[in-house]
Each structure stands twice: as C-alpha cells, then as structure tokens.
Ligand SMILES: Nc1ncnc2c1ncn2[C@@H]1O[C@H](COP(=O)(O)OP(=O)(O)O)[C@@H](O)[C@H]1O
C-alpha cells in the first residue's frame with residue numbers, strides 16, 4: 395500500500411456507533427501559521443456529545459494550538475468552528491468578537507493546561523480559583539460560592555481540608571485537580587485537557603486519570619484530551635486523532651487505532667510504545 | 669506688522685489660574701465623565717503651584733468650576749484647618765476671588781480629600797474629591813491597557829475574587845477606604861479613599877460628585893441621583909465603621925464619623941471628623957443662631 399492510499403483508508407474509516415448523534419463540535423479547514431511554521435494545515439475535527447476524543451502526536455505537531463482554538467483563546471488564519479449549544483444560534487465562533495468569545499468560553503468550555511500557571515492564580519486560594527469561575531457567571535452569594543467550590547473540588551478528588559491552600563503550596567497532582575475543579579465548576583459543554591498529566595509522577599498520573607475517567611463515566615462530559623503519550627490516550631479516549639506536522643494522518647475508534655493502525659506514522663507510534 | 673501688535677497685553681495669569689484652553693479641555697472631560705458615570709476619562713493634567721499628590725487633580729477641577737460669585741469650601745480628611753486645605757483655599761481665593769466658607773451648607777463647590785461632609789449636599793452643590801489612585805483594578809491588573817479592556821467588558825471577576833479571599837482568610841471584608849463601588853450598574857470605580865462610612869452617601873445623592881486624579885490624569889464622576897453600590901455578596905452585608913455610638917469629646921455630637929485620639933492610658937477619645945460640623949454644634953450650644961443641615965446619618969444610622 396502506498397502512503398497516500400494508506401492515509402485515505404485511515405481517514406475514511408469512520409466510527410460507526412458514535413456517528414448516530416449530531417456532533418457537538420465541528421471544526422473545518424483550520425489553518426494556522428506562526429511565521430514560517432505551518433502549525434495547522436487544514437485540520438477538520440468532529441466531536442460527538444459524551445465522547446472522549448484523544449489527540450495524539452509527537453511534540454510540535456500542533457495539538458496545543460488546535461486546543462487553544464477550541465478554547466477560543468487563539469484564532470486561526472482560516473477555518474470554521476461550530477459548537478452545538480442549547481439555545482445558541484449556530485454560527486462560526488471565529489466570527490464572534492473578543493467579548494462574546496470570552497463569555498462563551500467562560501460559560502461553556504473548561505480547560506486544564508499542562509502548566510498549572512496558565513490555568514490558576516497561584517497566590518489565591520484553591521477554592522477562590524474555582525469560585526472565580528462562578529463569580530464570572532454572576533454568582534453573588536458567598537455561601538453558595540463556598541458550597542459549589544467545595545462540591546467541584548470534591549468531585550475532582552481534591553482534599554477539602556486543603557481547599558483554602560494556595561496552589562503554590564500544593565503538589566503538581568493537586569494543582570491539576572484544582573484546575574479540573576475550576577474547569578468543571580460550571581458544568582461545561584466541552585472539557586479540554588492539554589497534557590493534563592504530563593510532568594506528574596507515574597503513580598500520580600494514574601490517579602488523576604482515574605479521576606478523569608470517573609468524572610467522564612458519571613457526568614458524561616464531552617472531553618478532548620491531548621497528549622504525546624499513547625498510554626494516556628489509550629486509557630482515556632473513545633476515539634483517536636493522530637496528528638503530525640499540523641496534519642491529521644489518521645483517525646478512528648481507539649481500539650481500531652491501537653490494534654490495527656493504518657498509517658505508517660501511527661504504526662510507528664504504536665509499535666514504539668509496545 | 670510689528671511684534672508688539674501681535675502680542676497680547678501682559679497678564680500675571682488667567683482668571684482662575686488655568687488658561688482658557690486648559691479649562692475648556694477640563695469642562696469637556698468633566699462632561700464626558702458625567703455622561704458615562706464611573707468611567708475614567710483621561711485628561712492633560714496641568715501644572716499647578718502645589719505638588720503632585722497634594723490635590724492637583726481636585727484643584728484643577730475646582731479652578732475650572734469657580735466664578736467670582738462662587739462660594740468654596742476646602743477640607744482635608746474632614747478638617748478645614750489643615751495646612752493643605754488652608755493653602756488650597758488661600759490659592760483659590762487669590763486666583764478666582766471666590767468667597768471662602770467653612771459651612772458645608774453655604775458652599776457651591778466643596779473640594780475634599782478623603783471625606784464627604786456629614787450634612788447632606790444639595791442639587792446646587794458640587795463635591796470635588798481628590799483621588800490618588802483612580803483605577804480600582806490596579807491591585808489585580810497593573811497593566812493599564814488590560815485594565816481598560818476589563819472595564820470595557822465589565823470584567824470584574826477578579827475584584828470579586830479579592831473580596832472572596834478576604835472573607836476566607838480573615839472572616840470579614842478587610843477593604844477599608846476606597847471601597848470599590850459599581851456606578852450606575854456599569855462601571856466599577858474607586859470612590860477615592862473616603863471611609864466606608866461615606867460611600868453610601870454617594871448613592872442617589874442629589875449633588876454632582878467629580879473625582880479627579882492629577883498625577884494619574886483621570887477624571888470620573890457620579891452625576892446626581894445615580895446608583896453607587898459597593899461590591900458586596902448577597903449574604904455578607906456592607907459594613908460601615910462602628911462609630912455610631914462614639915461621642916465627640918469637644919462638641920458632644922454622637923453618631924458621626926470620628927477621628928480616634930489614642931490616650932496615654934491606652935484608651936481612646938474621639939472627635940468628630942467633619943470638624944466644622946462639630947464647631948457648628950458648639951456654637952449653637954453657646955447660643956449662636958446656627959443652622960444645622962440635614963445629615964445622611966441620624967443617630968449613627970443611615971437615613972434613606
Ligand atoms: N505562539 C507561538 N508562536 C510561534 N510558534 C508557535 C506558537 N505556538 C506554537 N508554535 C509552533 O507551532 C507548532 C505546533 O506547536 P504546538 O501546537 O504547541 O504543538 P504540540 O502541542 O503538538 O506540541 C510548533 O512548531 C510550535 O513551535
């Protein structure tokens with residue numbers, strides 16, 4: 395099989411069972427360059443309600459750039475982005491003004507970054523970091539803020555006795571749990587995870603992934619998880635998208651990708667991992 | 669044409685010290701500030717013969733407002749007789765020939781540092797507050813351009829977070845003076861470093877308040893009958909300083925904002941901070957015909 399035809403086969407293989415519902419997220423033709431670097435070369439993404447989409451690829455393949463666009467933090471040079479949100483008009487979200495993008499992100503999207511400094515105010519309390527989300531959504535009762543911050547931290551398996559500690563005083567694993575609590579506080583339509591366990595000890599990594607899996611099972615949160623680590627993607631994802639140099643080289647159900655990778659690059663990744 | 673035909677006759681200074689173009693600019697900025705309550709309007713702050721930080725912002729506004737028939741009062745933390753207040757007053761008299769007064773009720777324009785008088789201001793009076801730091805977002809966002817975007821978006825989550833953190837860490841709101849307040853439901857302003865006691869006086873006040881920062885070159889305003897609401901949680905009420913039951917040792921008045929005077933034995937005595945209000949009480953006790961104005965507070969409780 396030539397590389398080109400293997401690529402087509404890989405891209406056309408569709409996940410049968412999850413296709414039944416309408417997608418919650420649709421991105422088409424996303425292109426982005428940073429100077430001479432073409433970080434994204436016309437990427438299409440579809441995410442269905444309640445599923446976990448894993449995006450895997452080596453460092454520099456454009457995963458984080460794509461996730462930042464899903465979070466409306468960054469804008470592409472070309473491409474469209476639609477989210478099916480209840481009561482919201484369907485439009486290309488990249489055409490919204492900065493304020494509307496911010497409001498939409500605050501209400502409907504949660505994100506956990508690899509680097510907790512990007513997601514947290516390190517010198518505020520952990521509960522305050524969660525409460526800020528609720529404050530932005532207009533919650534003005536101190537008692538309710540406390541209760542909901544607590545509930546969210548608890549759901550992220552963060553020890554409540556430490557809820558008023560500063561993230562700067564916490565371990566990396568705990569910082570990720572605070573980020574997670576903040577991300578899920580408003581029950582987002584979409585939870586984005588950018589290498590959420592990279593940089594953690596392996597044992598801590600497993601615990602954080604357990605929490606994510608439990609949350610996913612209990613709340614059916616739609617997630618997009620990015621990692622260069624195939625093991626993390628295998629643990630978490632229902633469906634997998636493989637990226638390389640700003641292109642999607644293969645996508646499909648996680649089982650198919652891991653057991654029967656079509657594209658050479660995926661085969662290399664999978665075999666290197668085994 | 670000769671040079672002396674092109675020059676104007678020599679003058680020591682313009683009426684009201686500031687030149688006409690400076691005043692015109694000030695008036696435009698003030699009008700804009702009134703049109704967008706609580707919004708900080710930049711202006712080209714001029715040099716005036718007092719040092720930056722000593723009320724140059726307030727002074728420029730007052731100079732712009734005065735006319736020869738005006739009656740002006742100047743106070744510094746409630747007192748008419750501080751060096752700063754009396755120098756500003758002397759200067760205003762020299763450059764505007766406006767009449768000075770100590771009586772709040774008599775004044776057209778009141779320039780003040782860090783206090784609002786206890787007697788209610790009327791529609792025909794203007795309060796000019798001197799402001800050191802006009803930006804309530806500065807503690808959470810030092811970048812002024814970012815802070816302006818946040819005001820544009822009414823993005824005040826971080827101010828609320830600051831209050832949340834105070835409640836978590838100390839069990840109460842620690843913010844004393846300069847309590848951040850929402851004006852007309854839209855812009856959060858600092859009311860200048862007035863005590864919490866004074867902030868409710870601004871809410872739906874009959875008078876116009878102009879707040880001016882000379883060093884920071886910003887003016888904001890609270891027009892008459894405008895909502896001024898301190899940021900508070902629904903279930904944690906706004907608290908003023910507990911001066912309600914304190915009595916002034918000089919005038920005997922009770923239920924107003926007091927200055928605390930520590931005594932050698934460790935106790936404190938108190939004197940009413942609005943000094944002229946105390947003086948009026950004393951004069952009335954001595955039989956002089958003094959008119960006391962209505963006050964915002966009565967027996968230490970806010971009159972609504
Ligand atoms: N803000 C930026 N400025 C310049 N280049 C960037 C920027 N962000 C990403 N890139 C480049 O885009 C490419 C993709 O980066 P990234 O999305 O972070 O990859 P990944 O997350 O897959 O490691 C890389 O070559 C990276 O150097």
Ligand SMILES: [Mg+2]
Nearest residue numbers: 457458459589
């Ligand atoms: Mg990355």
